[in-house]
Amino acid sequence: MTLNRQDAAHVAEVLSEALPYIRRFVGQTLVIKYGGHAMESEELKNGFARDIVLMKAVGINPVVVHGGGPQIGELLKRLNIESRFVDGMRVTDSQTMDVVEMVLGGLVNKSIVNLINSHGGSAIGLTGKDARLIRARKLKVTRQTPEMTKPEIIDIGQVGEVASINKDLLHMMVQGDFIPVIAPIGVGADGESYNINADLVAGKVAEALNAEKLLLLTDIAGLMDKQGNVLTGLNTEQVDALIEDGTIYGGMLPKIGCALDAVQAGVRSAHIIDGRVPNAVLLEIFTDSGVGTLITNS
Ligand SMILES: Nc1ncnc2c1ncn2[C@@H]1O[C@H](COP(=O)(O)OP(=O)(O)O)[C@@H](O)[C@H]1O
Numbered sequence: 001m002t003l004n005r006q007d008a009a010h011v012a013e014v015l016s017e018a019l020p021y022i023r024r025f026v027g028q029t030l031v032i033k034y035g036g037h038a039m040e041s042e043e044l045k046n047g048f049a050r051d052i053v054l055m056k057a058v059g060i061n062p063v064v065v066h067g068g069g070p071q072i073g074e075l076l077k078r079l080n081i082e083s084r085f086v087d088g089m090r091v092t093d094s095q096t097m098d099v100v101e102m103v104l105g106g107l108v109n110k111s112i113v114n115l116i117n118s119h120g121g122s123a124i125g126l127t128g129k130d131a132r133l134i135r136a137r138k139l140k141v142t143r144q145t146p147e148m149t150k151p152e153i154i155d156i157g158q159v160g161e162v163a164s165i166n167k168d169l170l171h172m173m174v175q176g177d178f179i180p181v182i183a184p185i186g187v188g189a190d191g192e193s194y195n196i197n198a199d200l201v202a203g204k205v206a207e208a209l210n211a212e213k214l215l216l217l218t219d220i221a222g223l224m225d226k227q228g229n230v231l232t233g234l235n236t237e238q239v240d241a242l243i244e245d246g247t248i249y250g251g252m253l254p255k256i257g258c259a260l261d262a263v264q265a266g267v268r269s270a271h272i273i274d275g276r277v278p279n280a281v282l283l284e285i286f287t288d289s290g291v292g293t294l295i296t297n298s
Protein backbone atom coordinates (compact mmCIF):
# COMPACT_ATOMS: atom_id res chain seq x y z
CA MET A 1 0.00 0.00 0.00
CA THR A 2 1.22 3.50 -0.78
CA LEU A 3 -0.21 6.62 0.81
CA ASN A 4 -0.64 9.76 -1.22
CA ARG A 5 0.05 13.14 0.35
CA GLN A 6 -3.59 13.65 1.29
CA ASP A 7 -3.82 10.19 2.92
CA ALA A 8 -0.63 10.82 4.86
CA ALA A 9 -1.97 14.14 6.15
CA HIS A 10 -5.19 12.44 7.22
CA VAL A 11 -3.33 9.63 9.00
CA ALA A 12 -1.14 12.19 10.79
CA GLU A 13 -4.18 14.17 11.92
CA VAL A 14 -6.07 11.15 13.24
CA LEU A 15 -3.00 9.70 14.95
CA SER A 16 -2.15 12.94 16.70
CA GLU A 17 -5.72 13.19 18.03
CA ALA A 18 -5.61 9.56 19.17
CA LEU A 19 -2.20 9.95 20.84
CA PRO A 20 -3.40 11.08 24.32
CA TYR A 21 -5.74 8.09 24.49
CA ILE A 22 -3.09 5.69 23.24
CA ARG A 23 -0.62 7.01 25.85
CA ARG A 24 -3.22 6.49 28.57
CA PHE A 25 -3.68 2.82 27.75
CA VAL A 26 -0.20 1.75 26.59
CA GLY A 27 0.91 -1.32 28.53
CA GLN A 28 -2.56 -1.76 30.06
CA THR A 29 -4.66 -4.89 29.71
CA LEU A 30 -8.21 -4.59 28.38
CA VAL A 31 -10.50 -7.60 28.54
CA ILE A 32 -13.13 -7.64 25.83
CA LYS A 33 -16.17 -9.91 25.92
CA TYR A 34 -17.26 -10.47 22.35
CA GLY A 35 -20.90 -11.57 22.38
CA GLY A 36 -22.67 -13.90 19.99
CA HIS A 37 -24.97 -11.18 18.62
CA ALA A 38 -22.10 -8.83 17.80
CA MET A 39 -20.75 -11.50 15.43
CA GLU A 40 -23.73 -11.39 13.14
CA SER A 41 -22.38 -9.53 10.09
CA GLU A 42 -19.12 -9.62 8.19
CA GLU A 43 -18.77 -5.83 8.61
CA LEU A 44 -19.04 -6.08 12.40
CA LYS A 45 -16.69 -9.05 12.61
CA ASN A 46 -14.03 -7.41 10.45
CA GLY A 47 -14.34 -4.10 12.32
CA PHE A 48 -13.92 -5.92 15.64
CA ALA A 49 -10.84 -7.84 14.46
CA ARG A 50 -9.24 -4.69 13.06
CA ASP A 51 -9.84 -2.80 16.34
CA ILE A 52 -8.18 -5.58 18.32
CA VAL A 53 -5.16 -5.72 16.01
CA LEU A 54 -4.78 -1.92 16.07
CA MET A 55 -4.91 -1.89 19.87
CA LYS A 56 -2.15 -4.46 20.07
CA ALA A 57 -0.09 -2.59 17.45
CA VAL A 58 -0.10 0.60 19.54
CA GLY A 59 0.95 -1.23 22.72
CA ILE A 60 -2.38 -1.93 24.44
CA ASN A 61 -2.94 -5.56 25.49
CA PRO A 62 -6.34 -6.92 24.46
CA VAL A 63 -7.56 -10.25 25.84
CA VAL A 64 -10.70 -11.56 24.13
CA VAL A 65 -13.32 -13.77 25.77
CA HIS A 66 -16.08 -14.80 23.40
CA GLY A 67 -19.64 -16.03 23.66
CA GLY A 68 -21.60 -17.80 20.97
CA GLY A 69 -25.05 -18.35 22.48
CA PRO A 70 -26.90 -17.83 19.16
CA GLN A 71 -24.50 -20.19 17.35
CA ILE A 72 -25.03 -22.89 20.04
CA GLY A 73 -28.79 -22.35 19.78
CA GLU A 74 -28.68 -22.81 16.00
CA LEU A 75 -26.87 -26.16 16.13
CA LEU A 76 -29.05 -27.44 18.98
CA LYS A 77 -32.09 -26.63 16.85
CA ARG A 78 -30.66 -28.45 13.84
CA LEU A 79 -30.05 -31.47 16.06
CA ASN A 80 -33.58 -31.21 17.51
CA ILE A 81 -32.25 -30.73 21.05
CA GLU A 82 -34.47 -28.48 23.16
CA SER A 83 -32.80 -25.72 25.15
CA ARG A 84 -33.96 -23.37 27.88
CA PHE A 85 -32.47 -20.70 30.13
CA VAL A 86 -32.74 -20.03 33.87
CA ASP A 87 -31.66 -16.50 34.91
CA GLY A 88 -29.71 -16.07 31.68
CA MET A 89 -27.93 -19.46 31.98
CA ARG A 90 -28.47 -22.31 29.50
CA VAL A 91 -29.62 -25.51 31.21
CA THR A 92 -26.86 -27.91 30.12
CA ASP A 93 -27.24 -31.71 30.09
CA SER A 94 -24.39 -33.87 28.77
CA GLN A 95 -25.69 -33.88 25.20
CA THR A 96 -25.98 -30.07 25.25
CA MET A 97 -22.49 -29.83 26.78
CA ASP A 98 -21.04 -31.72 23.80
CA VAL A 99 -22.65 -29.22 21.43
CA VAL A 100 -21.48 -26.24 23.53
CA GLU A 101 -17.92 -27.54 23.53
CA MET A 102 -17.95 -28.19 19.79
CA VAL A 103 -19.43 -24.83 18.87
CA LEU A 104 -17.51 -22.60 21.31
CA GLY A 105 -14.16 -24.43 21.43
CA GLY A 106 -14.22 -25.32 17.73
CA LEU A 107 -16.21 -23.24 15.31
CA VAL A 108 -16.56 -19.89 17.08
CA ASN A 109 -13.13 -19.81 18.73
CA LYS A 110 -11.26 -20.69 15.56
CA SER A 111 -13.21 -18.29 13.39
CA ILE A 112 -12.36 -15.35 15.72
CA VAL A 113 -8.71 -16.42 15.85
CA ASN A 114 -8.64 -16.67 12.07
CA LEU A 115 -10.28 -13.30 11.64
CA ILE A 116 -7.83 -11.50 13.96
CA ASN A 117 -4.89 -13.20 12.29
CA SER A 118 -6.15 -12.32 8.81
CA HIS A 119 -6.05 -8.66 9.90
CA GLY A 120 -2.39 -9.00 10.91
CA GLY A 121 -2.63 -10.04 14.57
CA SER A 122 -1.23 -13.11 16.34
CA ALA A 123 -4.20 -14.60 18.13
CA ILE A 124 -4.14 -17.92 20.00
CA GLY A 125 -7.40 -19.70 20.76
CA LEU A 126 -7.89 -21.44 24.09
CA THR A 127 -10.63 -23.11 26.05
CA GLY A 128 -10.49 -23.39 29.83
CA LYS A 129 -9.03 -26.87 29.37
CA ASP A 130 -5.78 -25.61 27.84
CA ALA A 131 -3.20 -25.54 30.65
CA ARG A 132 -6.27 -25.55 32.94
CA LEU A 133 -6.85 -21.93 32.09
CA ILE A 134 -10.32 -21.89 33.69
CA ARG A 135 -10.84 -24.16 36.67
CA ALA A 136 -14.53 -24.40 37.38
CA ARG A 137 -17.09 -25.84 39.77
CA LYS A 138 -20.79 -26.45 39.43
CA LEU A 139 -22.87 -23.30 39.72
CA LYS A 140 -25.47 -23.48 42.46
CA VAL A 141 -28.72 -21.80 41.49
CA THR A 142 -31.42 -21.15 44.06
CA ARG A 143 -34.83 -19.57 43.83
CA GLN A 144 -37.05 -18.13 46.52
CA THR A 145 -40.53 -16.65 46.15
CA PRO A 146 -42.36 -14.84 48.98
CA GLU A 147 -44.57 -17.93 49.47
CA MET A 148 -41.57 -20.23 50.07
CA THR A 149 -40.17 -20.77 53.57
CA LYS A 150 -36.68 -21.65 52.30
CA PRO A 151 -34.90 -21.31 48.93
CA GLU A 152 -35.27 -24.13 46.42
CA ILE A 153 -32.11 -25.47 44.72
CA ILE A 154 -32.47 -25.71 40.92
CA ASP A 155 -30.26 -28.14 39.02
CA ILE A 156 -29.26 -26.62 35.67
CA GLY A 157 -26.75 -29.37 34.81
CA GLN A 158 -23.15 -28.80 33.73
CA VAL A 159 -23.23 -25.04 34.17
CA GLY A 160 -20.15 -23.80 35.95
CA GLU A 161 -18.71 -20.83 37.74
CA VAL A 162 -15.05 -19.86 37.68
CA ALA A 163 -12.96 -21.24 40.56
CA SER A 164 -9.64 -19.83 39.30
CA ILE A 165 -7.86 -18.49 36.23
CA ASN A 166 -4.34 -19.55 35.19
CA LYS A 167 -3.03 -16.02 34.91
CA ASP A 168 0.59 -17.10 34.35
CA LEU A 169 -0.42 -18.56 31.01
CA LEU A 170 -2.18 -15.35 30.00
CA HIS A 171 0.71 -13.14 31.15
CA MET A 172 3.10 -15.29 29.11
CA MET A 173 0.99 -14.84 26.00
CA VAL A 174 0.46 -11.12 26.46
CA GLN A 175 4.19 -10.57 27.00
CA GLY A 176 4.90 -12.64 23.91
CA ASP A 177 2.73 -10.26 21.87
CA PHE A 178 0.02 -12.83 21.33
CA ILE A 179 -3.69 -12.08 21.64
CA PRO A 180 -5.46 -14.72 23.76
CA VAL A 181 -8.95 -15.62 22.51
CA ILE A 182 -10.78 -17.57 25.20
CA ALA A 183 -13.84 -19.84 24.89
CA PRO A 184 -15.88 -19.98 28.13
CA ILE A 185 -15.53 -23.69 28.86
CA GLY A 186 -14.26 -24.60 32.29
CA VAL A 187 -12.60 -27.77 33.60
CA GLY A 188 -13.62 -29.34 36.91
CA ALA A 189 -11.45 -31.09 39.49
CA ASP A 190 -12.03 -34.45 37.76
CA GLY A 191 -11.54 -33.12 34.23
CA GLU A 192 -15.26 -32.67 33.61
CA SER A 193 -16.46 -29.90 31.27
CA TYR A 194 -18.47 -26.91 32.40
CA ASN A 195 -20.47 -24.49 30.29
CA ILE A 196 -19.88 -21.01 31.73
CA ASN A 197 -21.61 -17.81 30.74
CA ALA A 198 -19.03 -15.86 28.74
CA ASP A 199 -19.65 -12.63 30.69
CA LEU A 200 -18.71 -14.39 33.93
CA VAL A 201 -15.47 -15.68 32.41
CA ALA A 202 -14.60 -12.24 31.04
CA GLY A 203 -15.16 -10.68 34.47
CA LYS A 204 -12.93 -13.23 36.22
CA VAL A 205 -10.20 -12.93 33.58
CA ALA A 206 -10.28 -9.13 34.02
CA GLU A 207 -10.00 -9.57 37.80
CA ALA A 208 -7.13 -12.07 37.52
CA LEU A 209 -5.16 -9.81 35.17
CA ASN A 210 -6.00 -6.67 37.14
CA ALA A 211 -7.27 -5.18 33.90
CA GLU A 212 -7.78 -1.49 33.32
CA LYS A 213 -11.11 -2.05 31.59
CA LEU A 214 -13.67 -4.76 31.06
CA LEU A 215 -15.64 -4.17 27.86
CA LEU A 216 -18.80 -6.24 27.45
CA LEU A 217 -20.04 -6.04 23.86
CA THR A 218 -23.69 -6.89 23.51
CA ASP A 219 -26.74 -6.54 21.24
CA ILE A 220 -28.27 -3.49 22.88
CA ALA A 221 -27.24 0.17 23.30
CA GLY A 222 -26.45 -0.31 27.01
CA LEU A 223 -28.23 -0.86 30.27
CA MET A 224 -31.67 0.70 29.98
CA ASP A 225 -34.29 1.95 32.40
CA LYS A 226 -37.96 0.94 32.10
CA GLN A 227 -38.59 3.76 29.58
CA GLY A 228 -35.81 2.50 27.30
CA ASN A 229 -33.30 5.28 28.07
CA VAL A 230 -29.67 4.17 28.20
CA LEU A 231 -28.23 4.66 31.69
CA THR A 232 -24.76 6.01 31.02
CA GLY A 233 -23.16 5.81 34.47
CA LEU A 234 -24.10 3.51 37.35
CA ASN A 235 -22.75 2.50 40.73
CA THR A 236 -23.34 -0.62 42.82
CA GLU A 237 -26.33 0.69 44.79
CA GLN A 238 -28.19 1.89 41.69
CA VAL A 239 -27.69 -1.49 40.02
CA ASP A 240 -29.05 -3.35 43.08
CA ALA A 241 -32.23 -1.26 42.95
CA LEU A 242 -32.71 -1.95 39.23
CA ILE A 243 -32.39 -5.72 39.78
CA GLU A 244 -34.81 -5.55 42.69
CA ASP A 245 -37.53 -3.80 40.66
CA GLY A 246 -37.13 -6.09 37.61
CA THR A 247 -35.62 -3.49 35.24
CA ILE A 248 -32.62 -5.79 34.79
CA TYR A 249 -33.51 -9.38 33.82
CA GLY A 250 -32.45 -12.36 31.70
CA GLY A 251 -29.05 -12.17 29.95
CA MET A 252 -28.38 -8.74 31.48
CA LEU A 253 -28.27 -10.30 34.98
CA PRO A 254 -24.98 -12.23 34.61
CA LYS A 255 -23.56 -9.31 32.60
CA ILE A 256 -24.20 -6.72 35.26
CA GLY A 257 -23.27 -9.15 38.05
CA CYS A 258 -19.83 -9.79 36.59
CA ALA A 259 -19.29 -6.08 35.87
CA LEU A 260 -19.98 -5.26 39.52
CA ASP A 261 -17.77 -8.09 40.81
CA ALA A 262 -14.96 -6.97 38.51
CA VAL A 263 -14.97 -3.31 39.60
CA GLN A 264 -15.25 -4.34 43.26
CA ALA A 265 -12.21 -6.59 42.76
CA GLY A 266 -10.07 -3.75 41.37
CA VAL A 267 -10.78 -3.54 37.63
CA ARG A 268 -10.83 0.22 37.01
CA SER A 269 -14.08 0.30 35.02
CA ALA A 270 -16.56 -1.98 33.26
CA HIS A 271 -18.54 -0.94 30.19
CA ILE A 272 -21.60 -2.48 28.60
CA ILE A 273 -21.40 -1.39 24.97
CA ASP A 274 -23.34 -1.89 21.76
CA GLY A 275 -21.59 -4.52 19.67
CA ARG A 276 -23.89 -3.71 16.74
CA VAL A 277 -22.06 -0.40 16.28
CA PRO A 278 -19.08 -0.77 13.91
CA ASN A 279 -15.72 -0.28 15.69
CA ALA A 280 -17.45 -0.13 19.09
CA VAL A 281 -14.21 -1.04 20.90
CA LEU A 282 -12.18 1.81 19.43
CA LEU A 283 -15.06 4.23 19.95
CA GLU A 284 -15.11 3.34 23.62
CA ILE A 285 -11.39 3.76 24.09
CA PHE A 286 -10.71 6.75 21.88
CA THR A 287 -13.56 9.05 22.89
CA ASP A 288 -14.07 11.02 26.09
CA SER A 289 -17.75 10.25 26.46
CA GLY A 290 -17.42 6.55 25.56
CA VAL A 291 -20.47 4.57 24.42
CA GLY A 292 -23.04 2.58 26.40
CA THR A 293 -23.10 2.10 30.19
CA LEU A 294 -20.15 2.68 32.49
CA ILE A 295 -20.03 0.82 35.82
CA THR A 296 -17.68 1.92 38.55
CA ASN A 297 -17.14 0.97 42.16
CA SER A 298 -18.63 3.85 44.13
N1 LIG B 1 -32.28 -3.24 31.81
C1 LIG B 1 -31.89 -3.80 30.66
N2 LIG B 1 -31.28 -3.05 29.72
C2 LIG B 1 -30.88 -3.59 28.54
N3 LIG B 1 -31.07 -4.90 28.22
C3 LIG B 1 -31.66 -5.71 29.11
C4 LIG B 1 -32.10 -5.20 30.38
N4 LIG B 1 -32.63 -6.23 31.07
C5 LIG B 1 -32.56 -7.30 30.29
N5 LIG B 1 -31.98 -7.04 29.10
C6 LIG B 1 -31.77 -8.00 28.01
O1 LIG B 1 -30.43 -8.47 28.06
C7 LIG B 1 -30.02 -8.73 26.71
C8 LIG B 1 -28.50 -8.83 26.65
O2 LIG B 1 -28.08 -10.03 27.23
P1 LIG B 1 -27.69 -11.30 26.30
O3 LIG B 1 -28.80 -11.60 25.33
O4 LIG B 1 -27.25 -12.40 27.18
O5 LIG B 1 -26.48 -10.65 25.48
P2 LIG B 1 -25.14 -11.27 24.89
O6 LIG B 1 -25.54 -12.42 24.01
O7 LIG B 1 -24.54 -10.11 24.15
O8 LIG B 1 -24.29 -11.69 26.07
C9 LIG B 1 -30.64 -7.59 25.93
O9 LIG B 1 -30.77 -7.86 24.55
C10 LIG B 1 -32.01 -7.44 26.62
O10 LIG B 1 -32.96 -8.25 25.99
Ligand SMILES: CC(=O)N[C@@H](CCC(=O)OP(=O)(O)O)C(=O)O
Pocket residue numbers: 034035036037066067068069070072088089090100159160184195196197198199
Ligand atom coordinates in the same frame (compact mmCIF):
# COMPACT_ATOMS: atom_id res chain seq x y z
C1 LIG C 1 -24.22 -21.19 30.91
C2 LIG C 1 -24.45 -20.46 29.62
O1 LIG C 1 -25.52 -19.89 29.42
N1 LIG C 1 -23.46 -20.48 28.73
C3 LIG C 1 -23.55 -19.82 27.46
C4 LIG C 1 -22.15 -19.77 26.86
C5 LIG C 1 -22.07 -18.89 25.63
C6 LIG C 1 -22.37 -17.42 25.92
O2 LIG C 1 -22.31 -16.93 27.03
O3 LIG C 1 -22.68 -16.73 24.76
P1 LIG C 1 -23.22 -15.22 24.63
O4 LIG C 1 -22.29 -14.36 25.34
O5 LIG C 1 -23.21 -15.04 23.16
O6 LIG C 1 -24.61 -15.20 25.23
C7 LIG C 1 -24.50 -20.60 26.50
O7 LIG C 1 -24.61 -21.82 26.59
O8 LIG C 1 -25.13 -19.92 25.66
